[in-house]
Amino acid sequence: MPRFPIASKTTETLSARVFSGLVQKAKAREAAGHQVYWLTVGDTYLEPPAVARAEAQRTADHPRLHNYAVPAGDPALLDAIGDKLSKQAGREIDRVLIQVQSGATAGLSVVVKALLDAGDEVLLPSPYWPLIRGIIAGRGATPVEVPLWDRIDDESFDLEAVLEAALTPRTAAIYVNSPHNPTSRVLSEHHLEAVERVAERHDLWVLCDEAYEELWFGDEAFAPVWNRPKLRDRAVATHTLSKGYGLAGARIGYTHGPAAAMEAVRGAQTFMTYCAARPMQLGAAAAIRDDGGWADEARRLYREAGKKAAAAIGVPEPVGGTFLFFDSTPFRNEGETTLDFLARCLDAGVLMTPGRACGTAYDAFVRVCFTSLPPAALDEALGRLQSVLHR
Ligand SMILES: Cc1ncc(COP(=O)(O)O)c(C=O)c1O
Structure with a gap:
C-alpha cells in the first residue's frame, strides 16, 4: 500500500x-x-576523567584511530570491561560474552531487537526511564507497565503477585533498572527474590539496566542484579560510561549475558551501529582501567x-x-x-x-x-x- x-x-x-x-x-x-x-x-x-577525553586520543599513539573498530569492541576496551566485570562478579566473565555498544540507549535497542519479536510483551516496572518504553515499542513489542517503585516501602505490596497479574502468554522479558531512574532507589533482596521466582517460573529474559551502577551513595557499591546465581543464565545486562564516568557524549556502553543471548546481540548489533566510535572506546578503556579517583x-x-x-x-x-x-x-x-x-x-x-x-x-x-x-x-x-x- x-x-x-x-x-x-x-x-x-x-x-x-x-x-x-x-x-x-x-x-x-x-x-x-x-x-x-x-x-x-x-x-x-x-x-570526564582526563584520560577519557576526546583530546587525549591521538592518531600518533593509535594508528588507524578513525577506522572502523572490531564490531564486538576494541580489544583494549573488551579487556578492560572483562576485568572490571570479573572483579565485580567474583568469577571470570569471558570476553566473548561482551559486546561494546554505542551507549546504553542503543545497547538496549540492540538487546530488545535481538531477544524479542514484534508482539512480545515486556514487564516494565514503573515509573521508568522515559526512553525504555519507546525502545520496547520501537521493536513492535508491548511495554506492560507495572507500578512498583513508589510502592517498595509498603510492606503489604506483593511484587510477586503484581508481576504474576501482569503476565500473559506473550510476556517474554522483564526490565530491571536498579539503582533506578527516576527514584534513585534500589530493589531490596525481598523484591529481587520475587523477580527471580517469576522469571524462572515463566521463562523470562531479565533485561538489566546498569546505568547507575557506579553512582551509589552508601558505603559500597550495590551487588549487581545480573550476578545473582538464579538470574545468571537469563540476565542480559547493559552498562554505560555516561553516568559513572561522565562520558554521555562519548556514547560508549556494553552488554553481556549468557552465550545464546550474546550471539543474537552480536548479530543484531552489527546491523544497527556496526561498531562504537573507536577514539571514544580507547578513552573508555583508559577510564575503566584508572579514572584517577x-x-x-x-x-x-x-x-x-x-x-x-x-x-x-x-x-x-x-x-x-x-x-x-x-x-x-x-x-x-x-x-x-x-x-x-x-x-x-x-x-x-x-x-x-x-x-x-x-x-x-x-x-x-x-x-x-x-x-x-x-x-x-x-x-x-x-x-x-x-x-x-x-x-
Ligand atoms: C536507566 C537508564 N538507562 C540507560 C540510559 C542511557 O544511557 P546512555 O547515555 O548510555 O545511552 C539512561 C540515561 O539516562 C538511563 O537513565
Whole structure:
C-alpha cells in the first residue's frame, strides 16, 4: 500500500510530546534573557576523567584511530570491561560474552531487537526511564507497565503477585533498572527474590539496566542484579560510561549475558551501529582501567547534591542515581495540573520533567535531576524551587 508521506505506525508512538511545550517555554524564557536551571536530563556538570577525553586520543599513539573498530569492541576496551566485570562478579566473565555498544540507549535497542519479536510483551516496572518504553515499542513489542517503585516501602505490596497479574502468554522479558531512574532507589533482596521466582517460573529474559551502577551513595557499591546465581543464565545486562564516568557524549556502553543471548546481540548489533566510535572506546578503556579517583569524587559531590535536593523538596535522600521523583499533589494550587505546576516552577526559573514521561500512573509526579548543575547553581535552583514549593 502506498505510504508516502506517512511515517511508520511504530514510530508514531515514540514522541516526547508530554514535555515539548515546557521545553519551548524554557527556550523562549532563555531567549528573552532569563536564567533557566535545567534539572531535566540526567547529565553532569563535571568534565570526564582526563584520560577519557576526546583530546587525549591521538592518531600518533593509535594508528588507524578513525577506522572502523572490531564490531564486538576494541580489544583494549573488551579487556578492560572483562576485568572490571570479573572483579565485580567474583568469577571470570569471558570476553566473548561482551559486546561494546554505542551507549546504553542503543545497547538496549540492540538487546530488545535481538531477544524479542514484534508482539512480545515486556514487564516494565514503573515509573521508568522515559526512553525504555519507546525502545520496547520501537521493536513492535508491548511495554506492560507495572507500578512498583513508589510502592517498595509498603510492606503489604506483593511484587510477586503484581508481576504474576501482569503476565500473559506473550510476556517474554522483564526490565530491571536498579539503582533506578527516576527514584534513585534500589530493589531490596525481598523484591529481587520475587523477580527471580517469576522469571524462572515463566521463562523470562531479565533485561538489566546498569546505568547507575557506579553512582551509589552508601558505603559500597550495590551487588549487581545480573550476578545473582538464579538470574545468571537469563540476565542480559547493559552498562554505560555516561553516568559513572561522565562520558554521555562519548556514547560508549556494553552488554553481556549468557552465550545464546550474546550471539543474537552480536548479530543484531552489527546491523544497527556496526561498531562504537573507536577514539571514544580507547578513552573508555583508559577510564575503566584508572579514572584517577574521578568516580569517588563524583559520588561525593552527587551524594551532597542529592541530600540538598531531597531536603529542599522534602523527600528521602537518594541511595544511588541522579534523580528524585516526587508527588506534586501537595504543592499544586486548586485546579492546577502538574503541567501548570511545572510552568509555575519554570516561571521561577526551574525546569523539571513531568512524571507522566515515566509512566501512565505518574501524572501527578515530577522528576528532578540533581547532578546536572555545579553546587552554587544547584543551590540557586533549589532556592527558587523552594520559593514555589513552600510558599
Ligand atoms: C536507566 C537508564 N538507562 C540507560 C540510559 C542511557 O544511557 P546512555 O547515555 O548510555 O545511552 C539512561 C540515561 O539516562 C538511563 O537513565
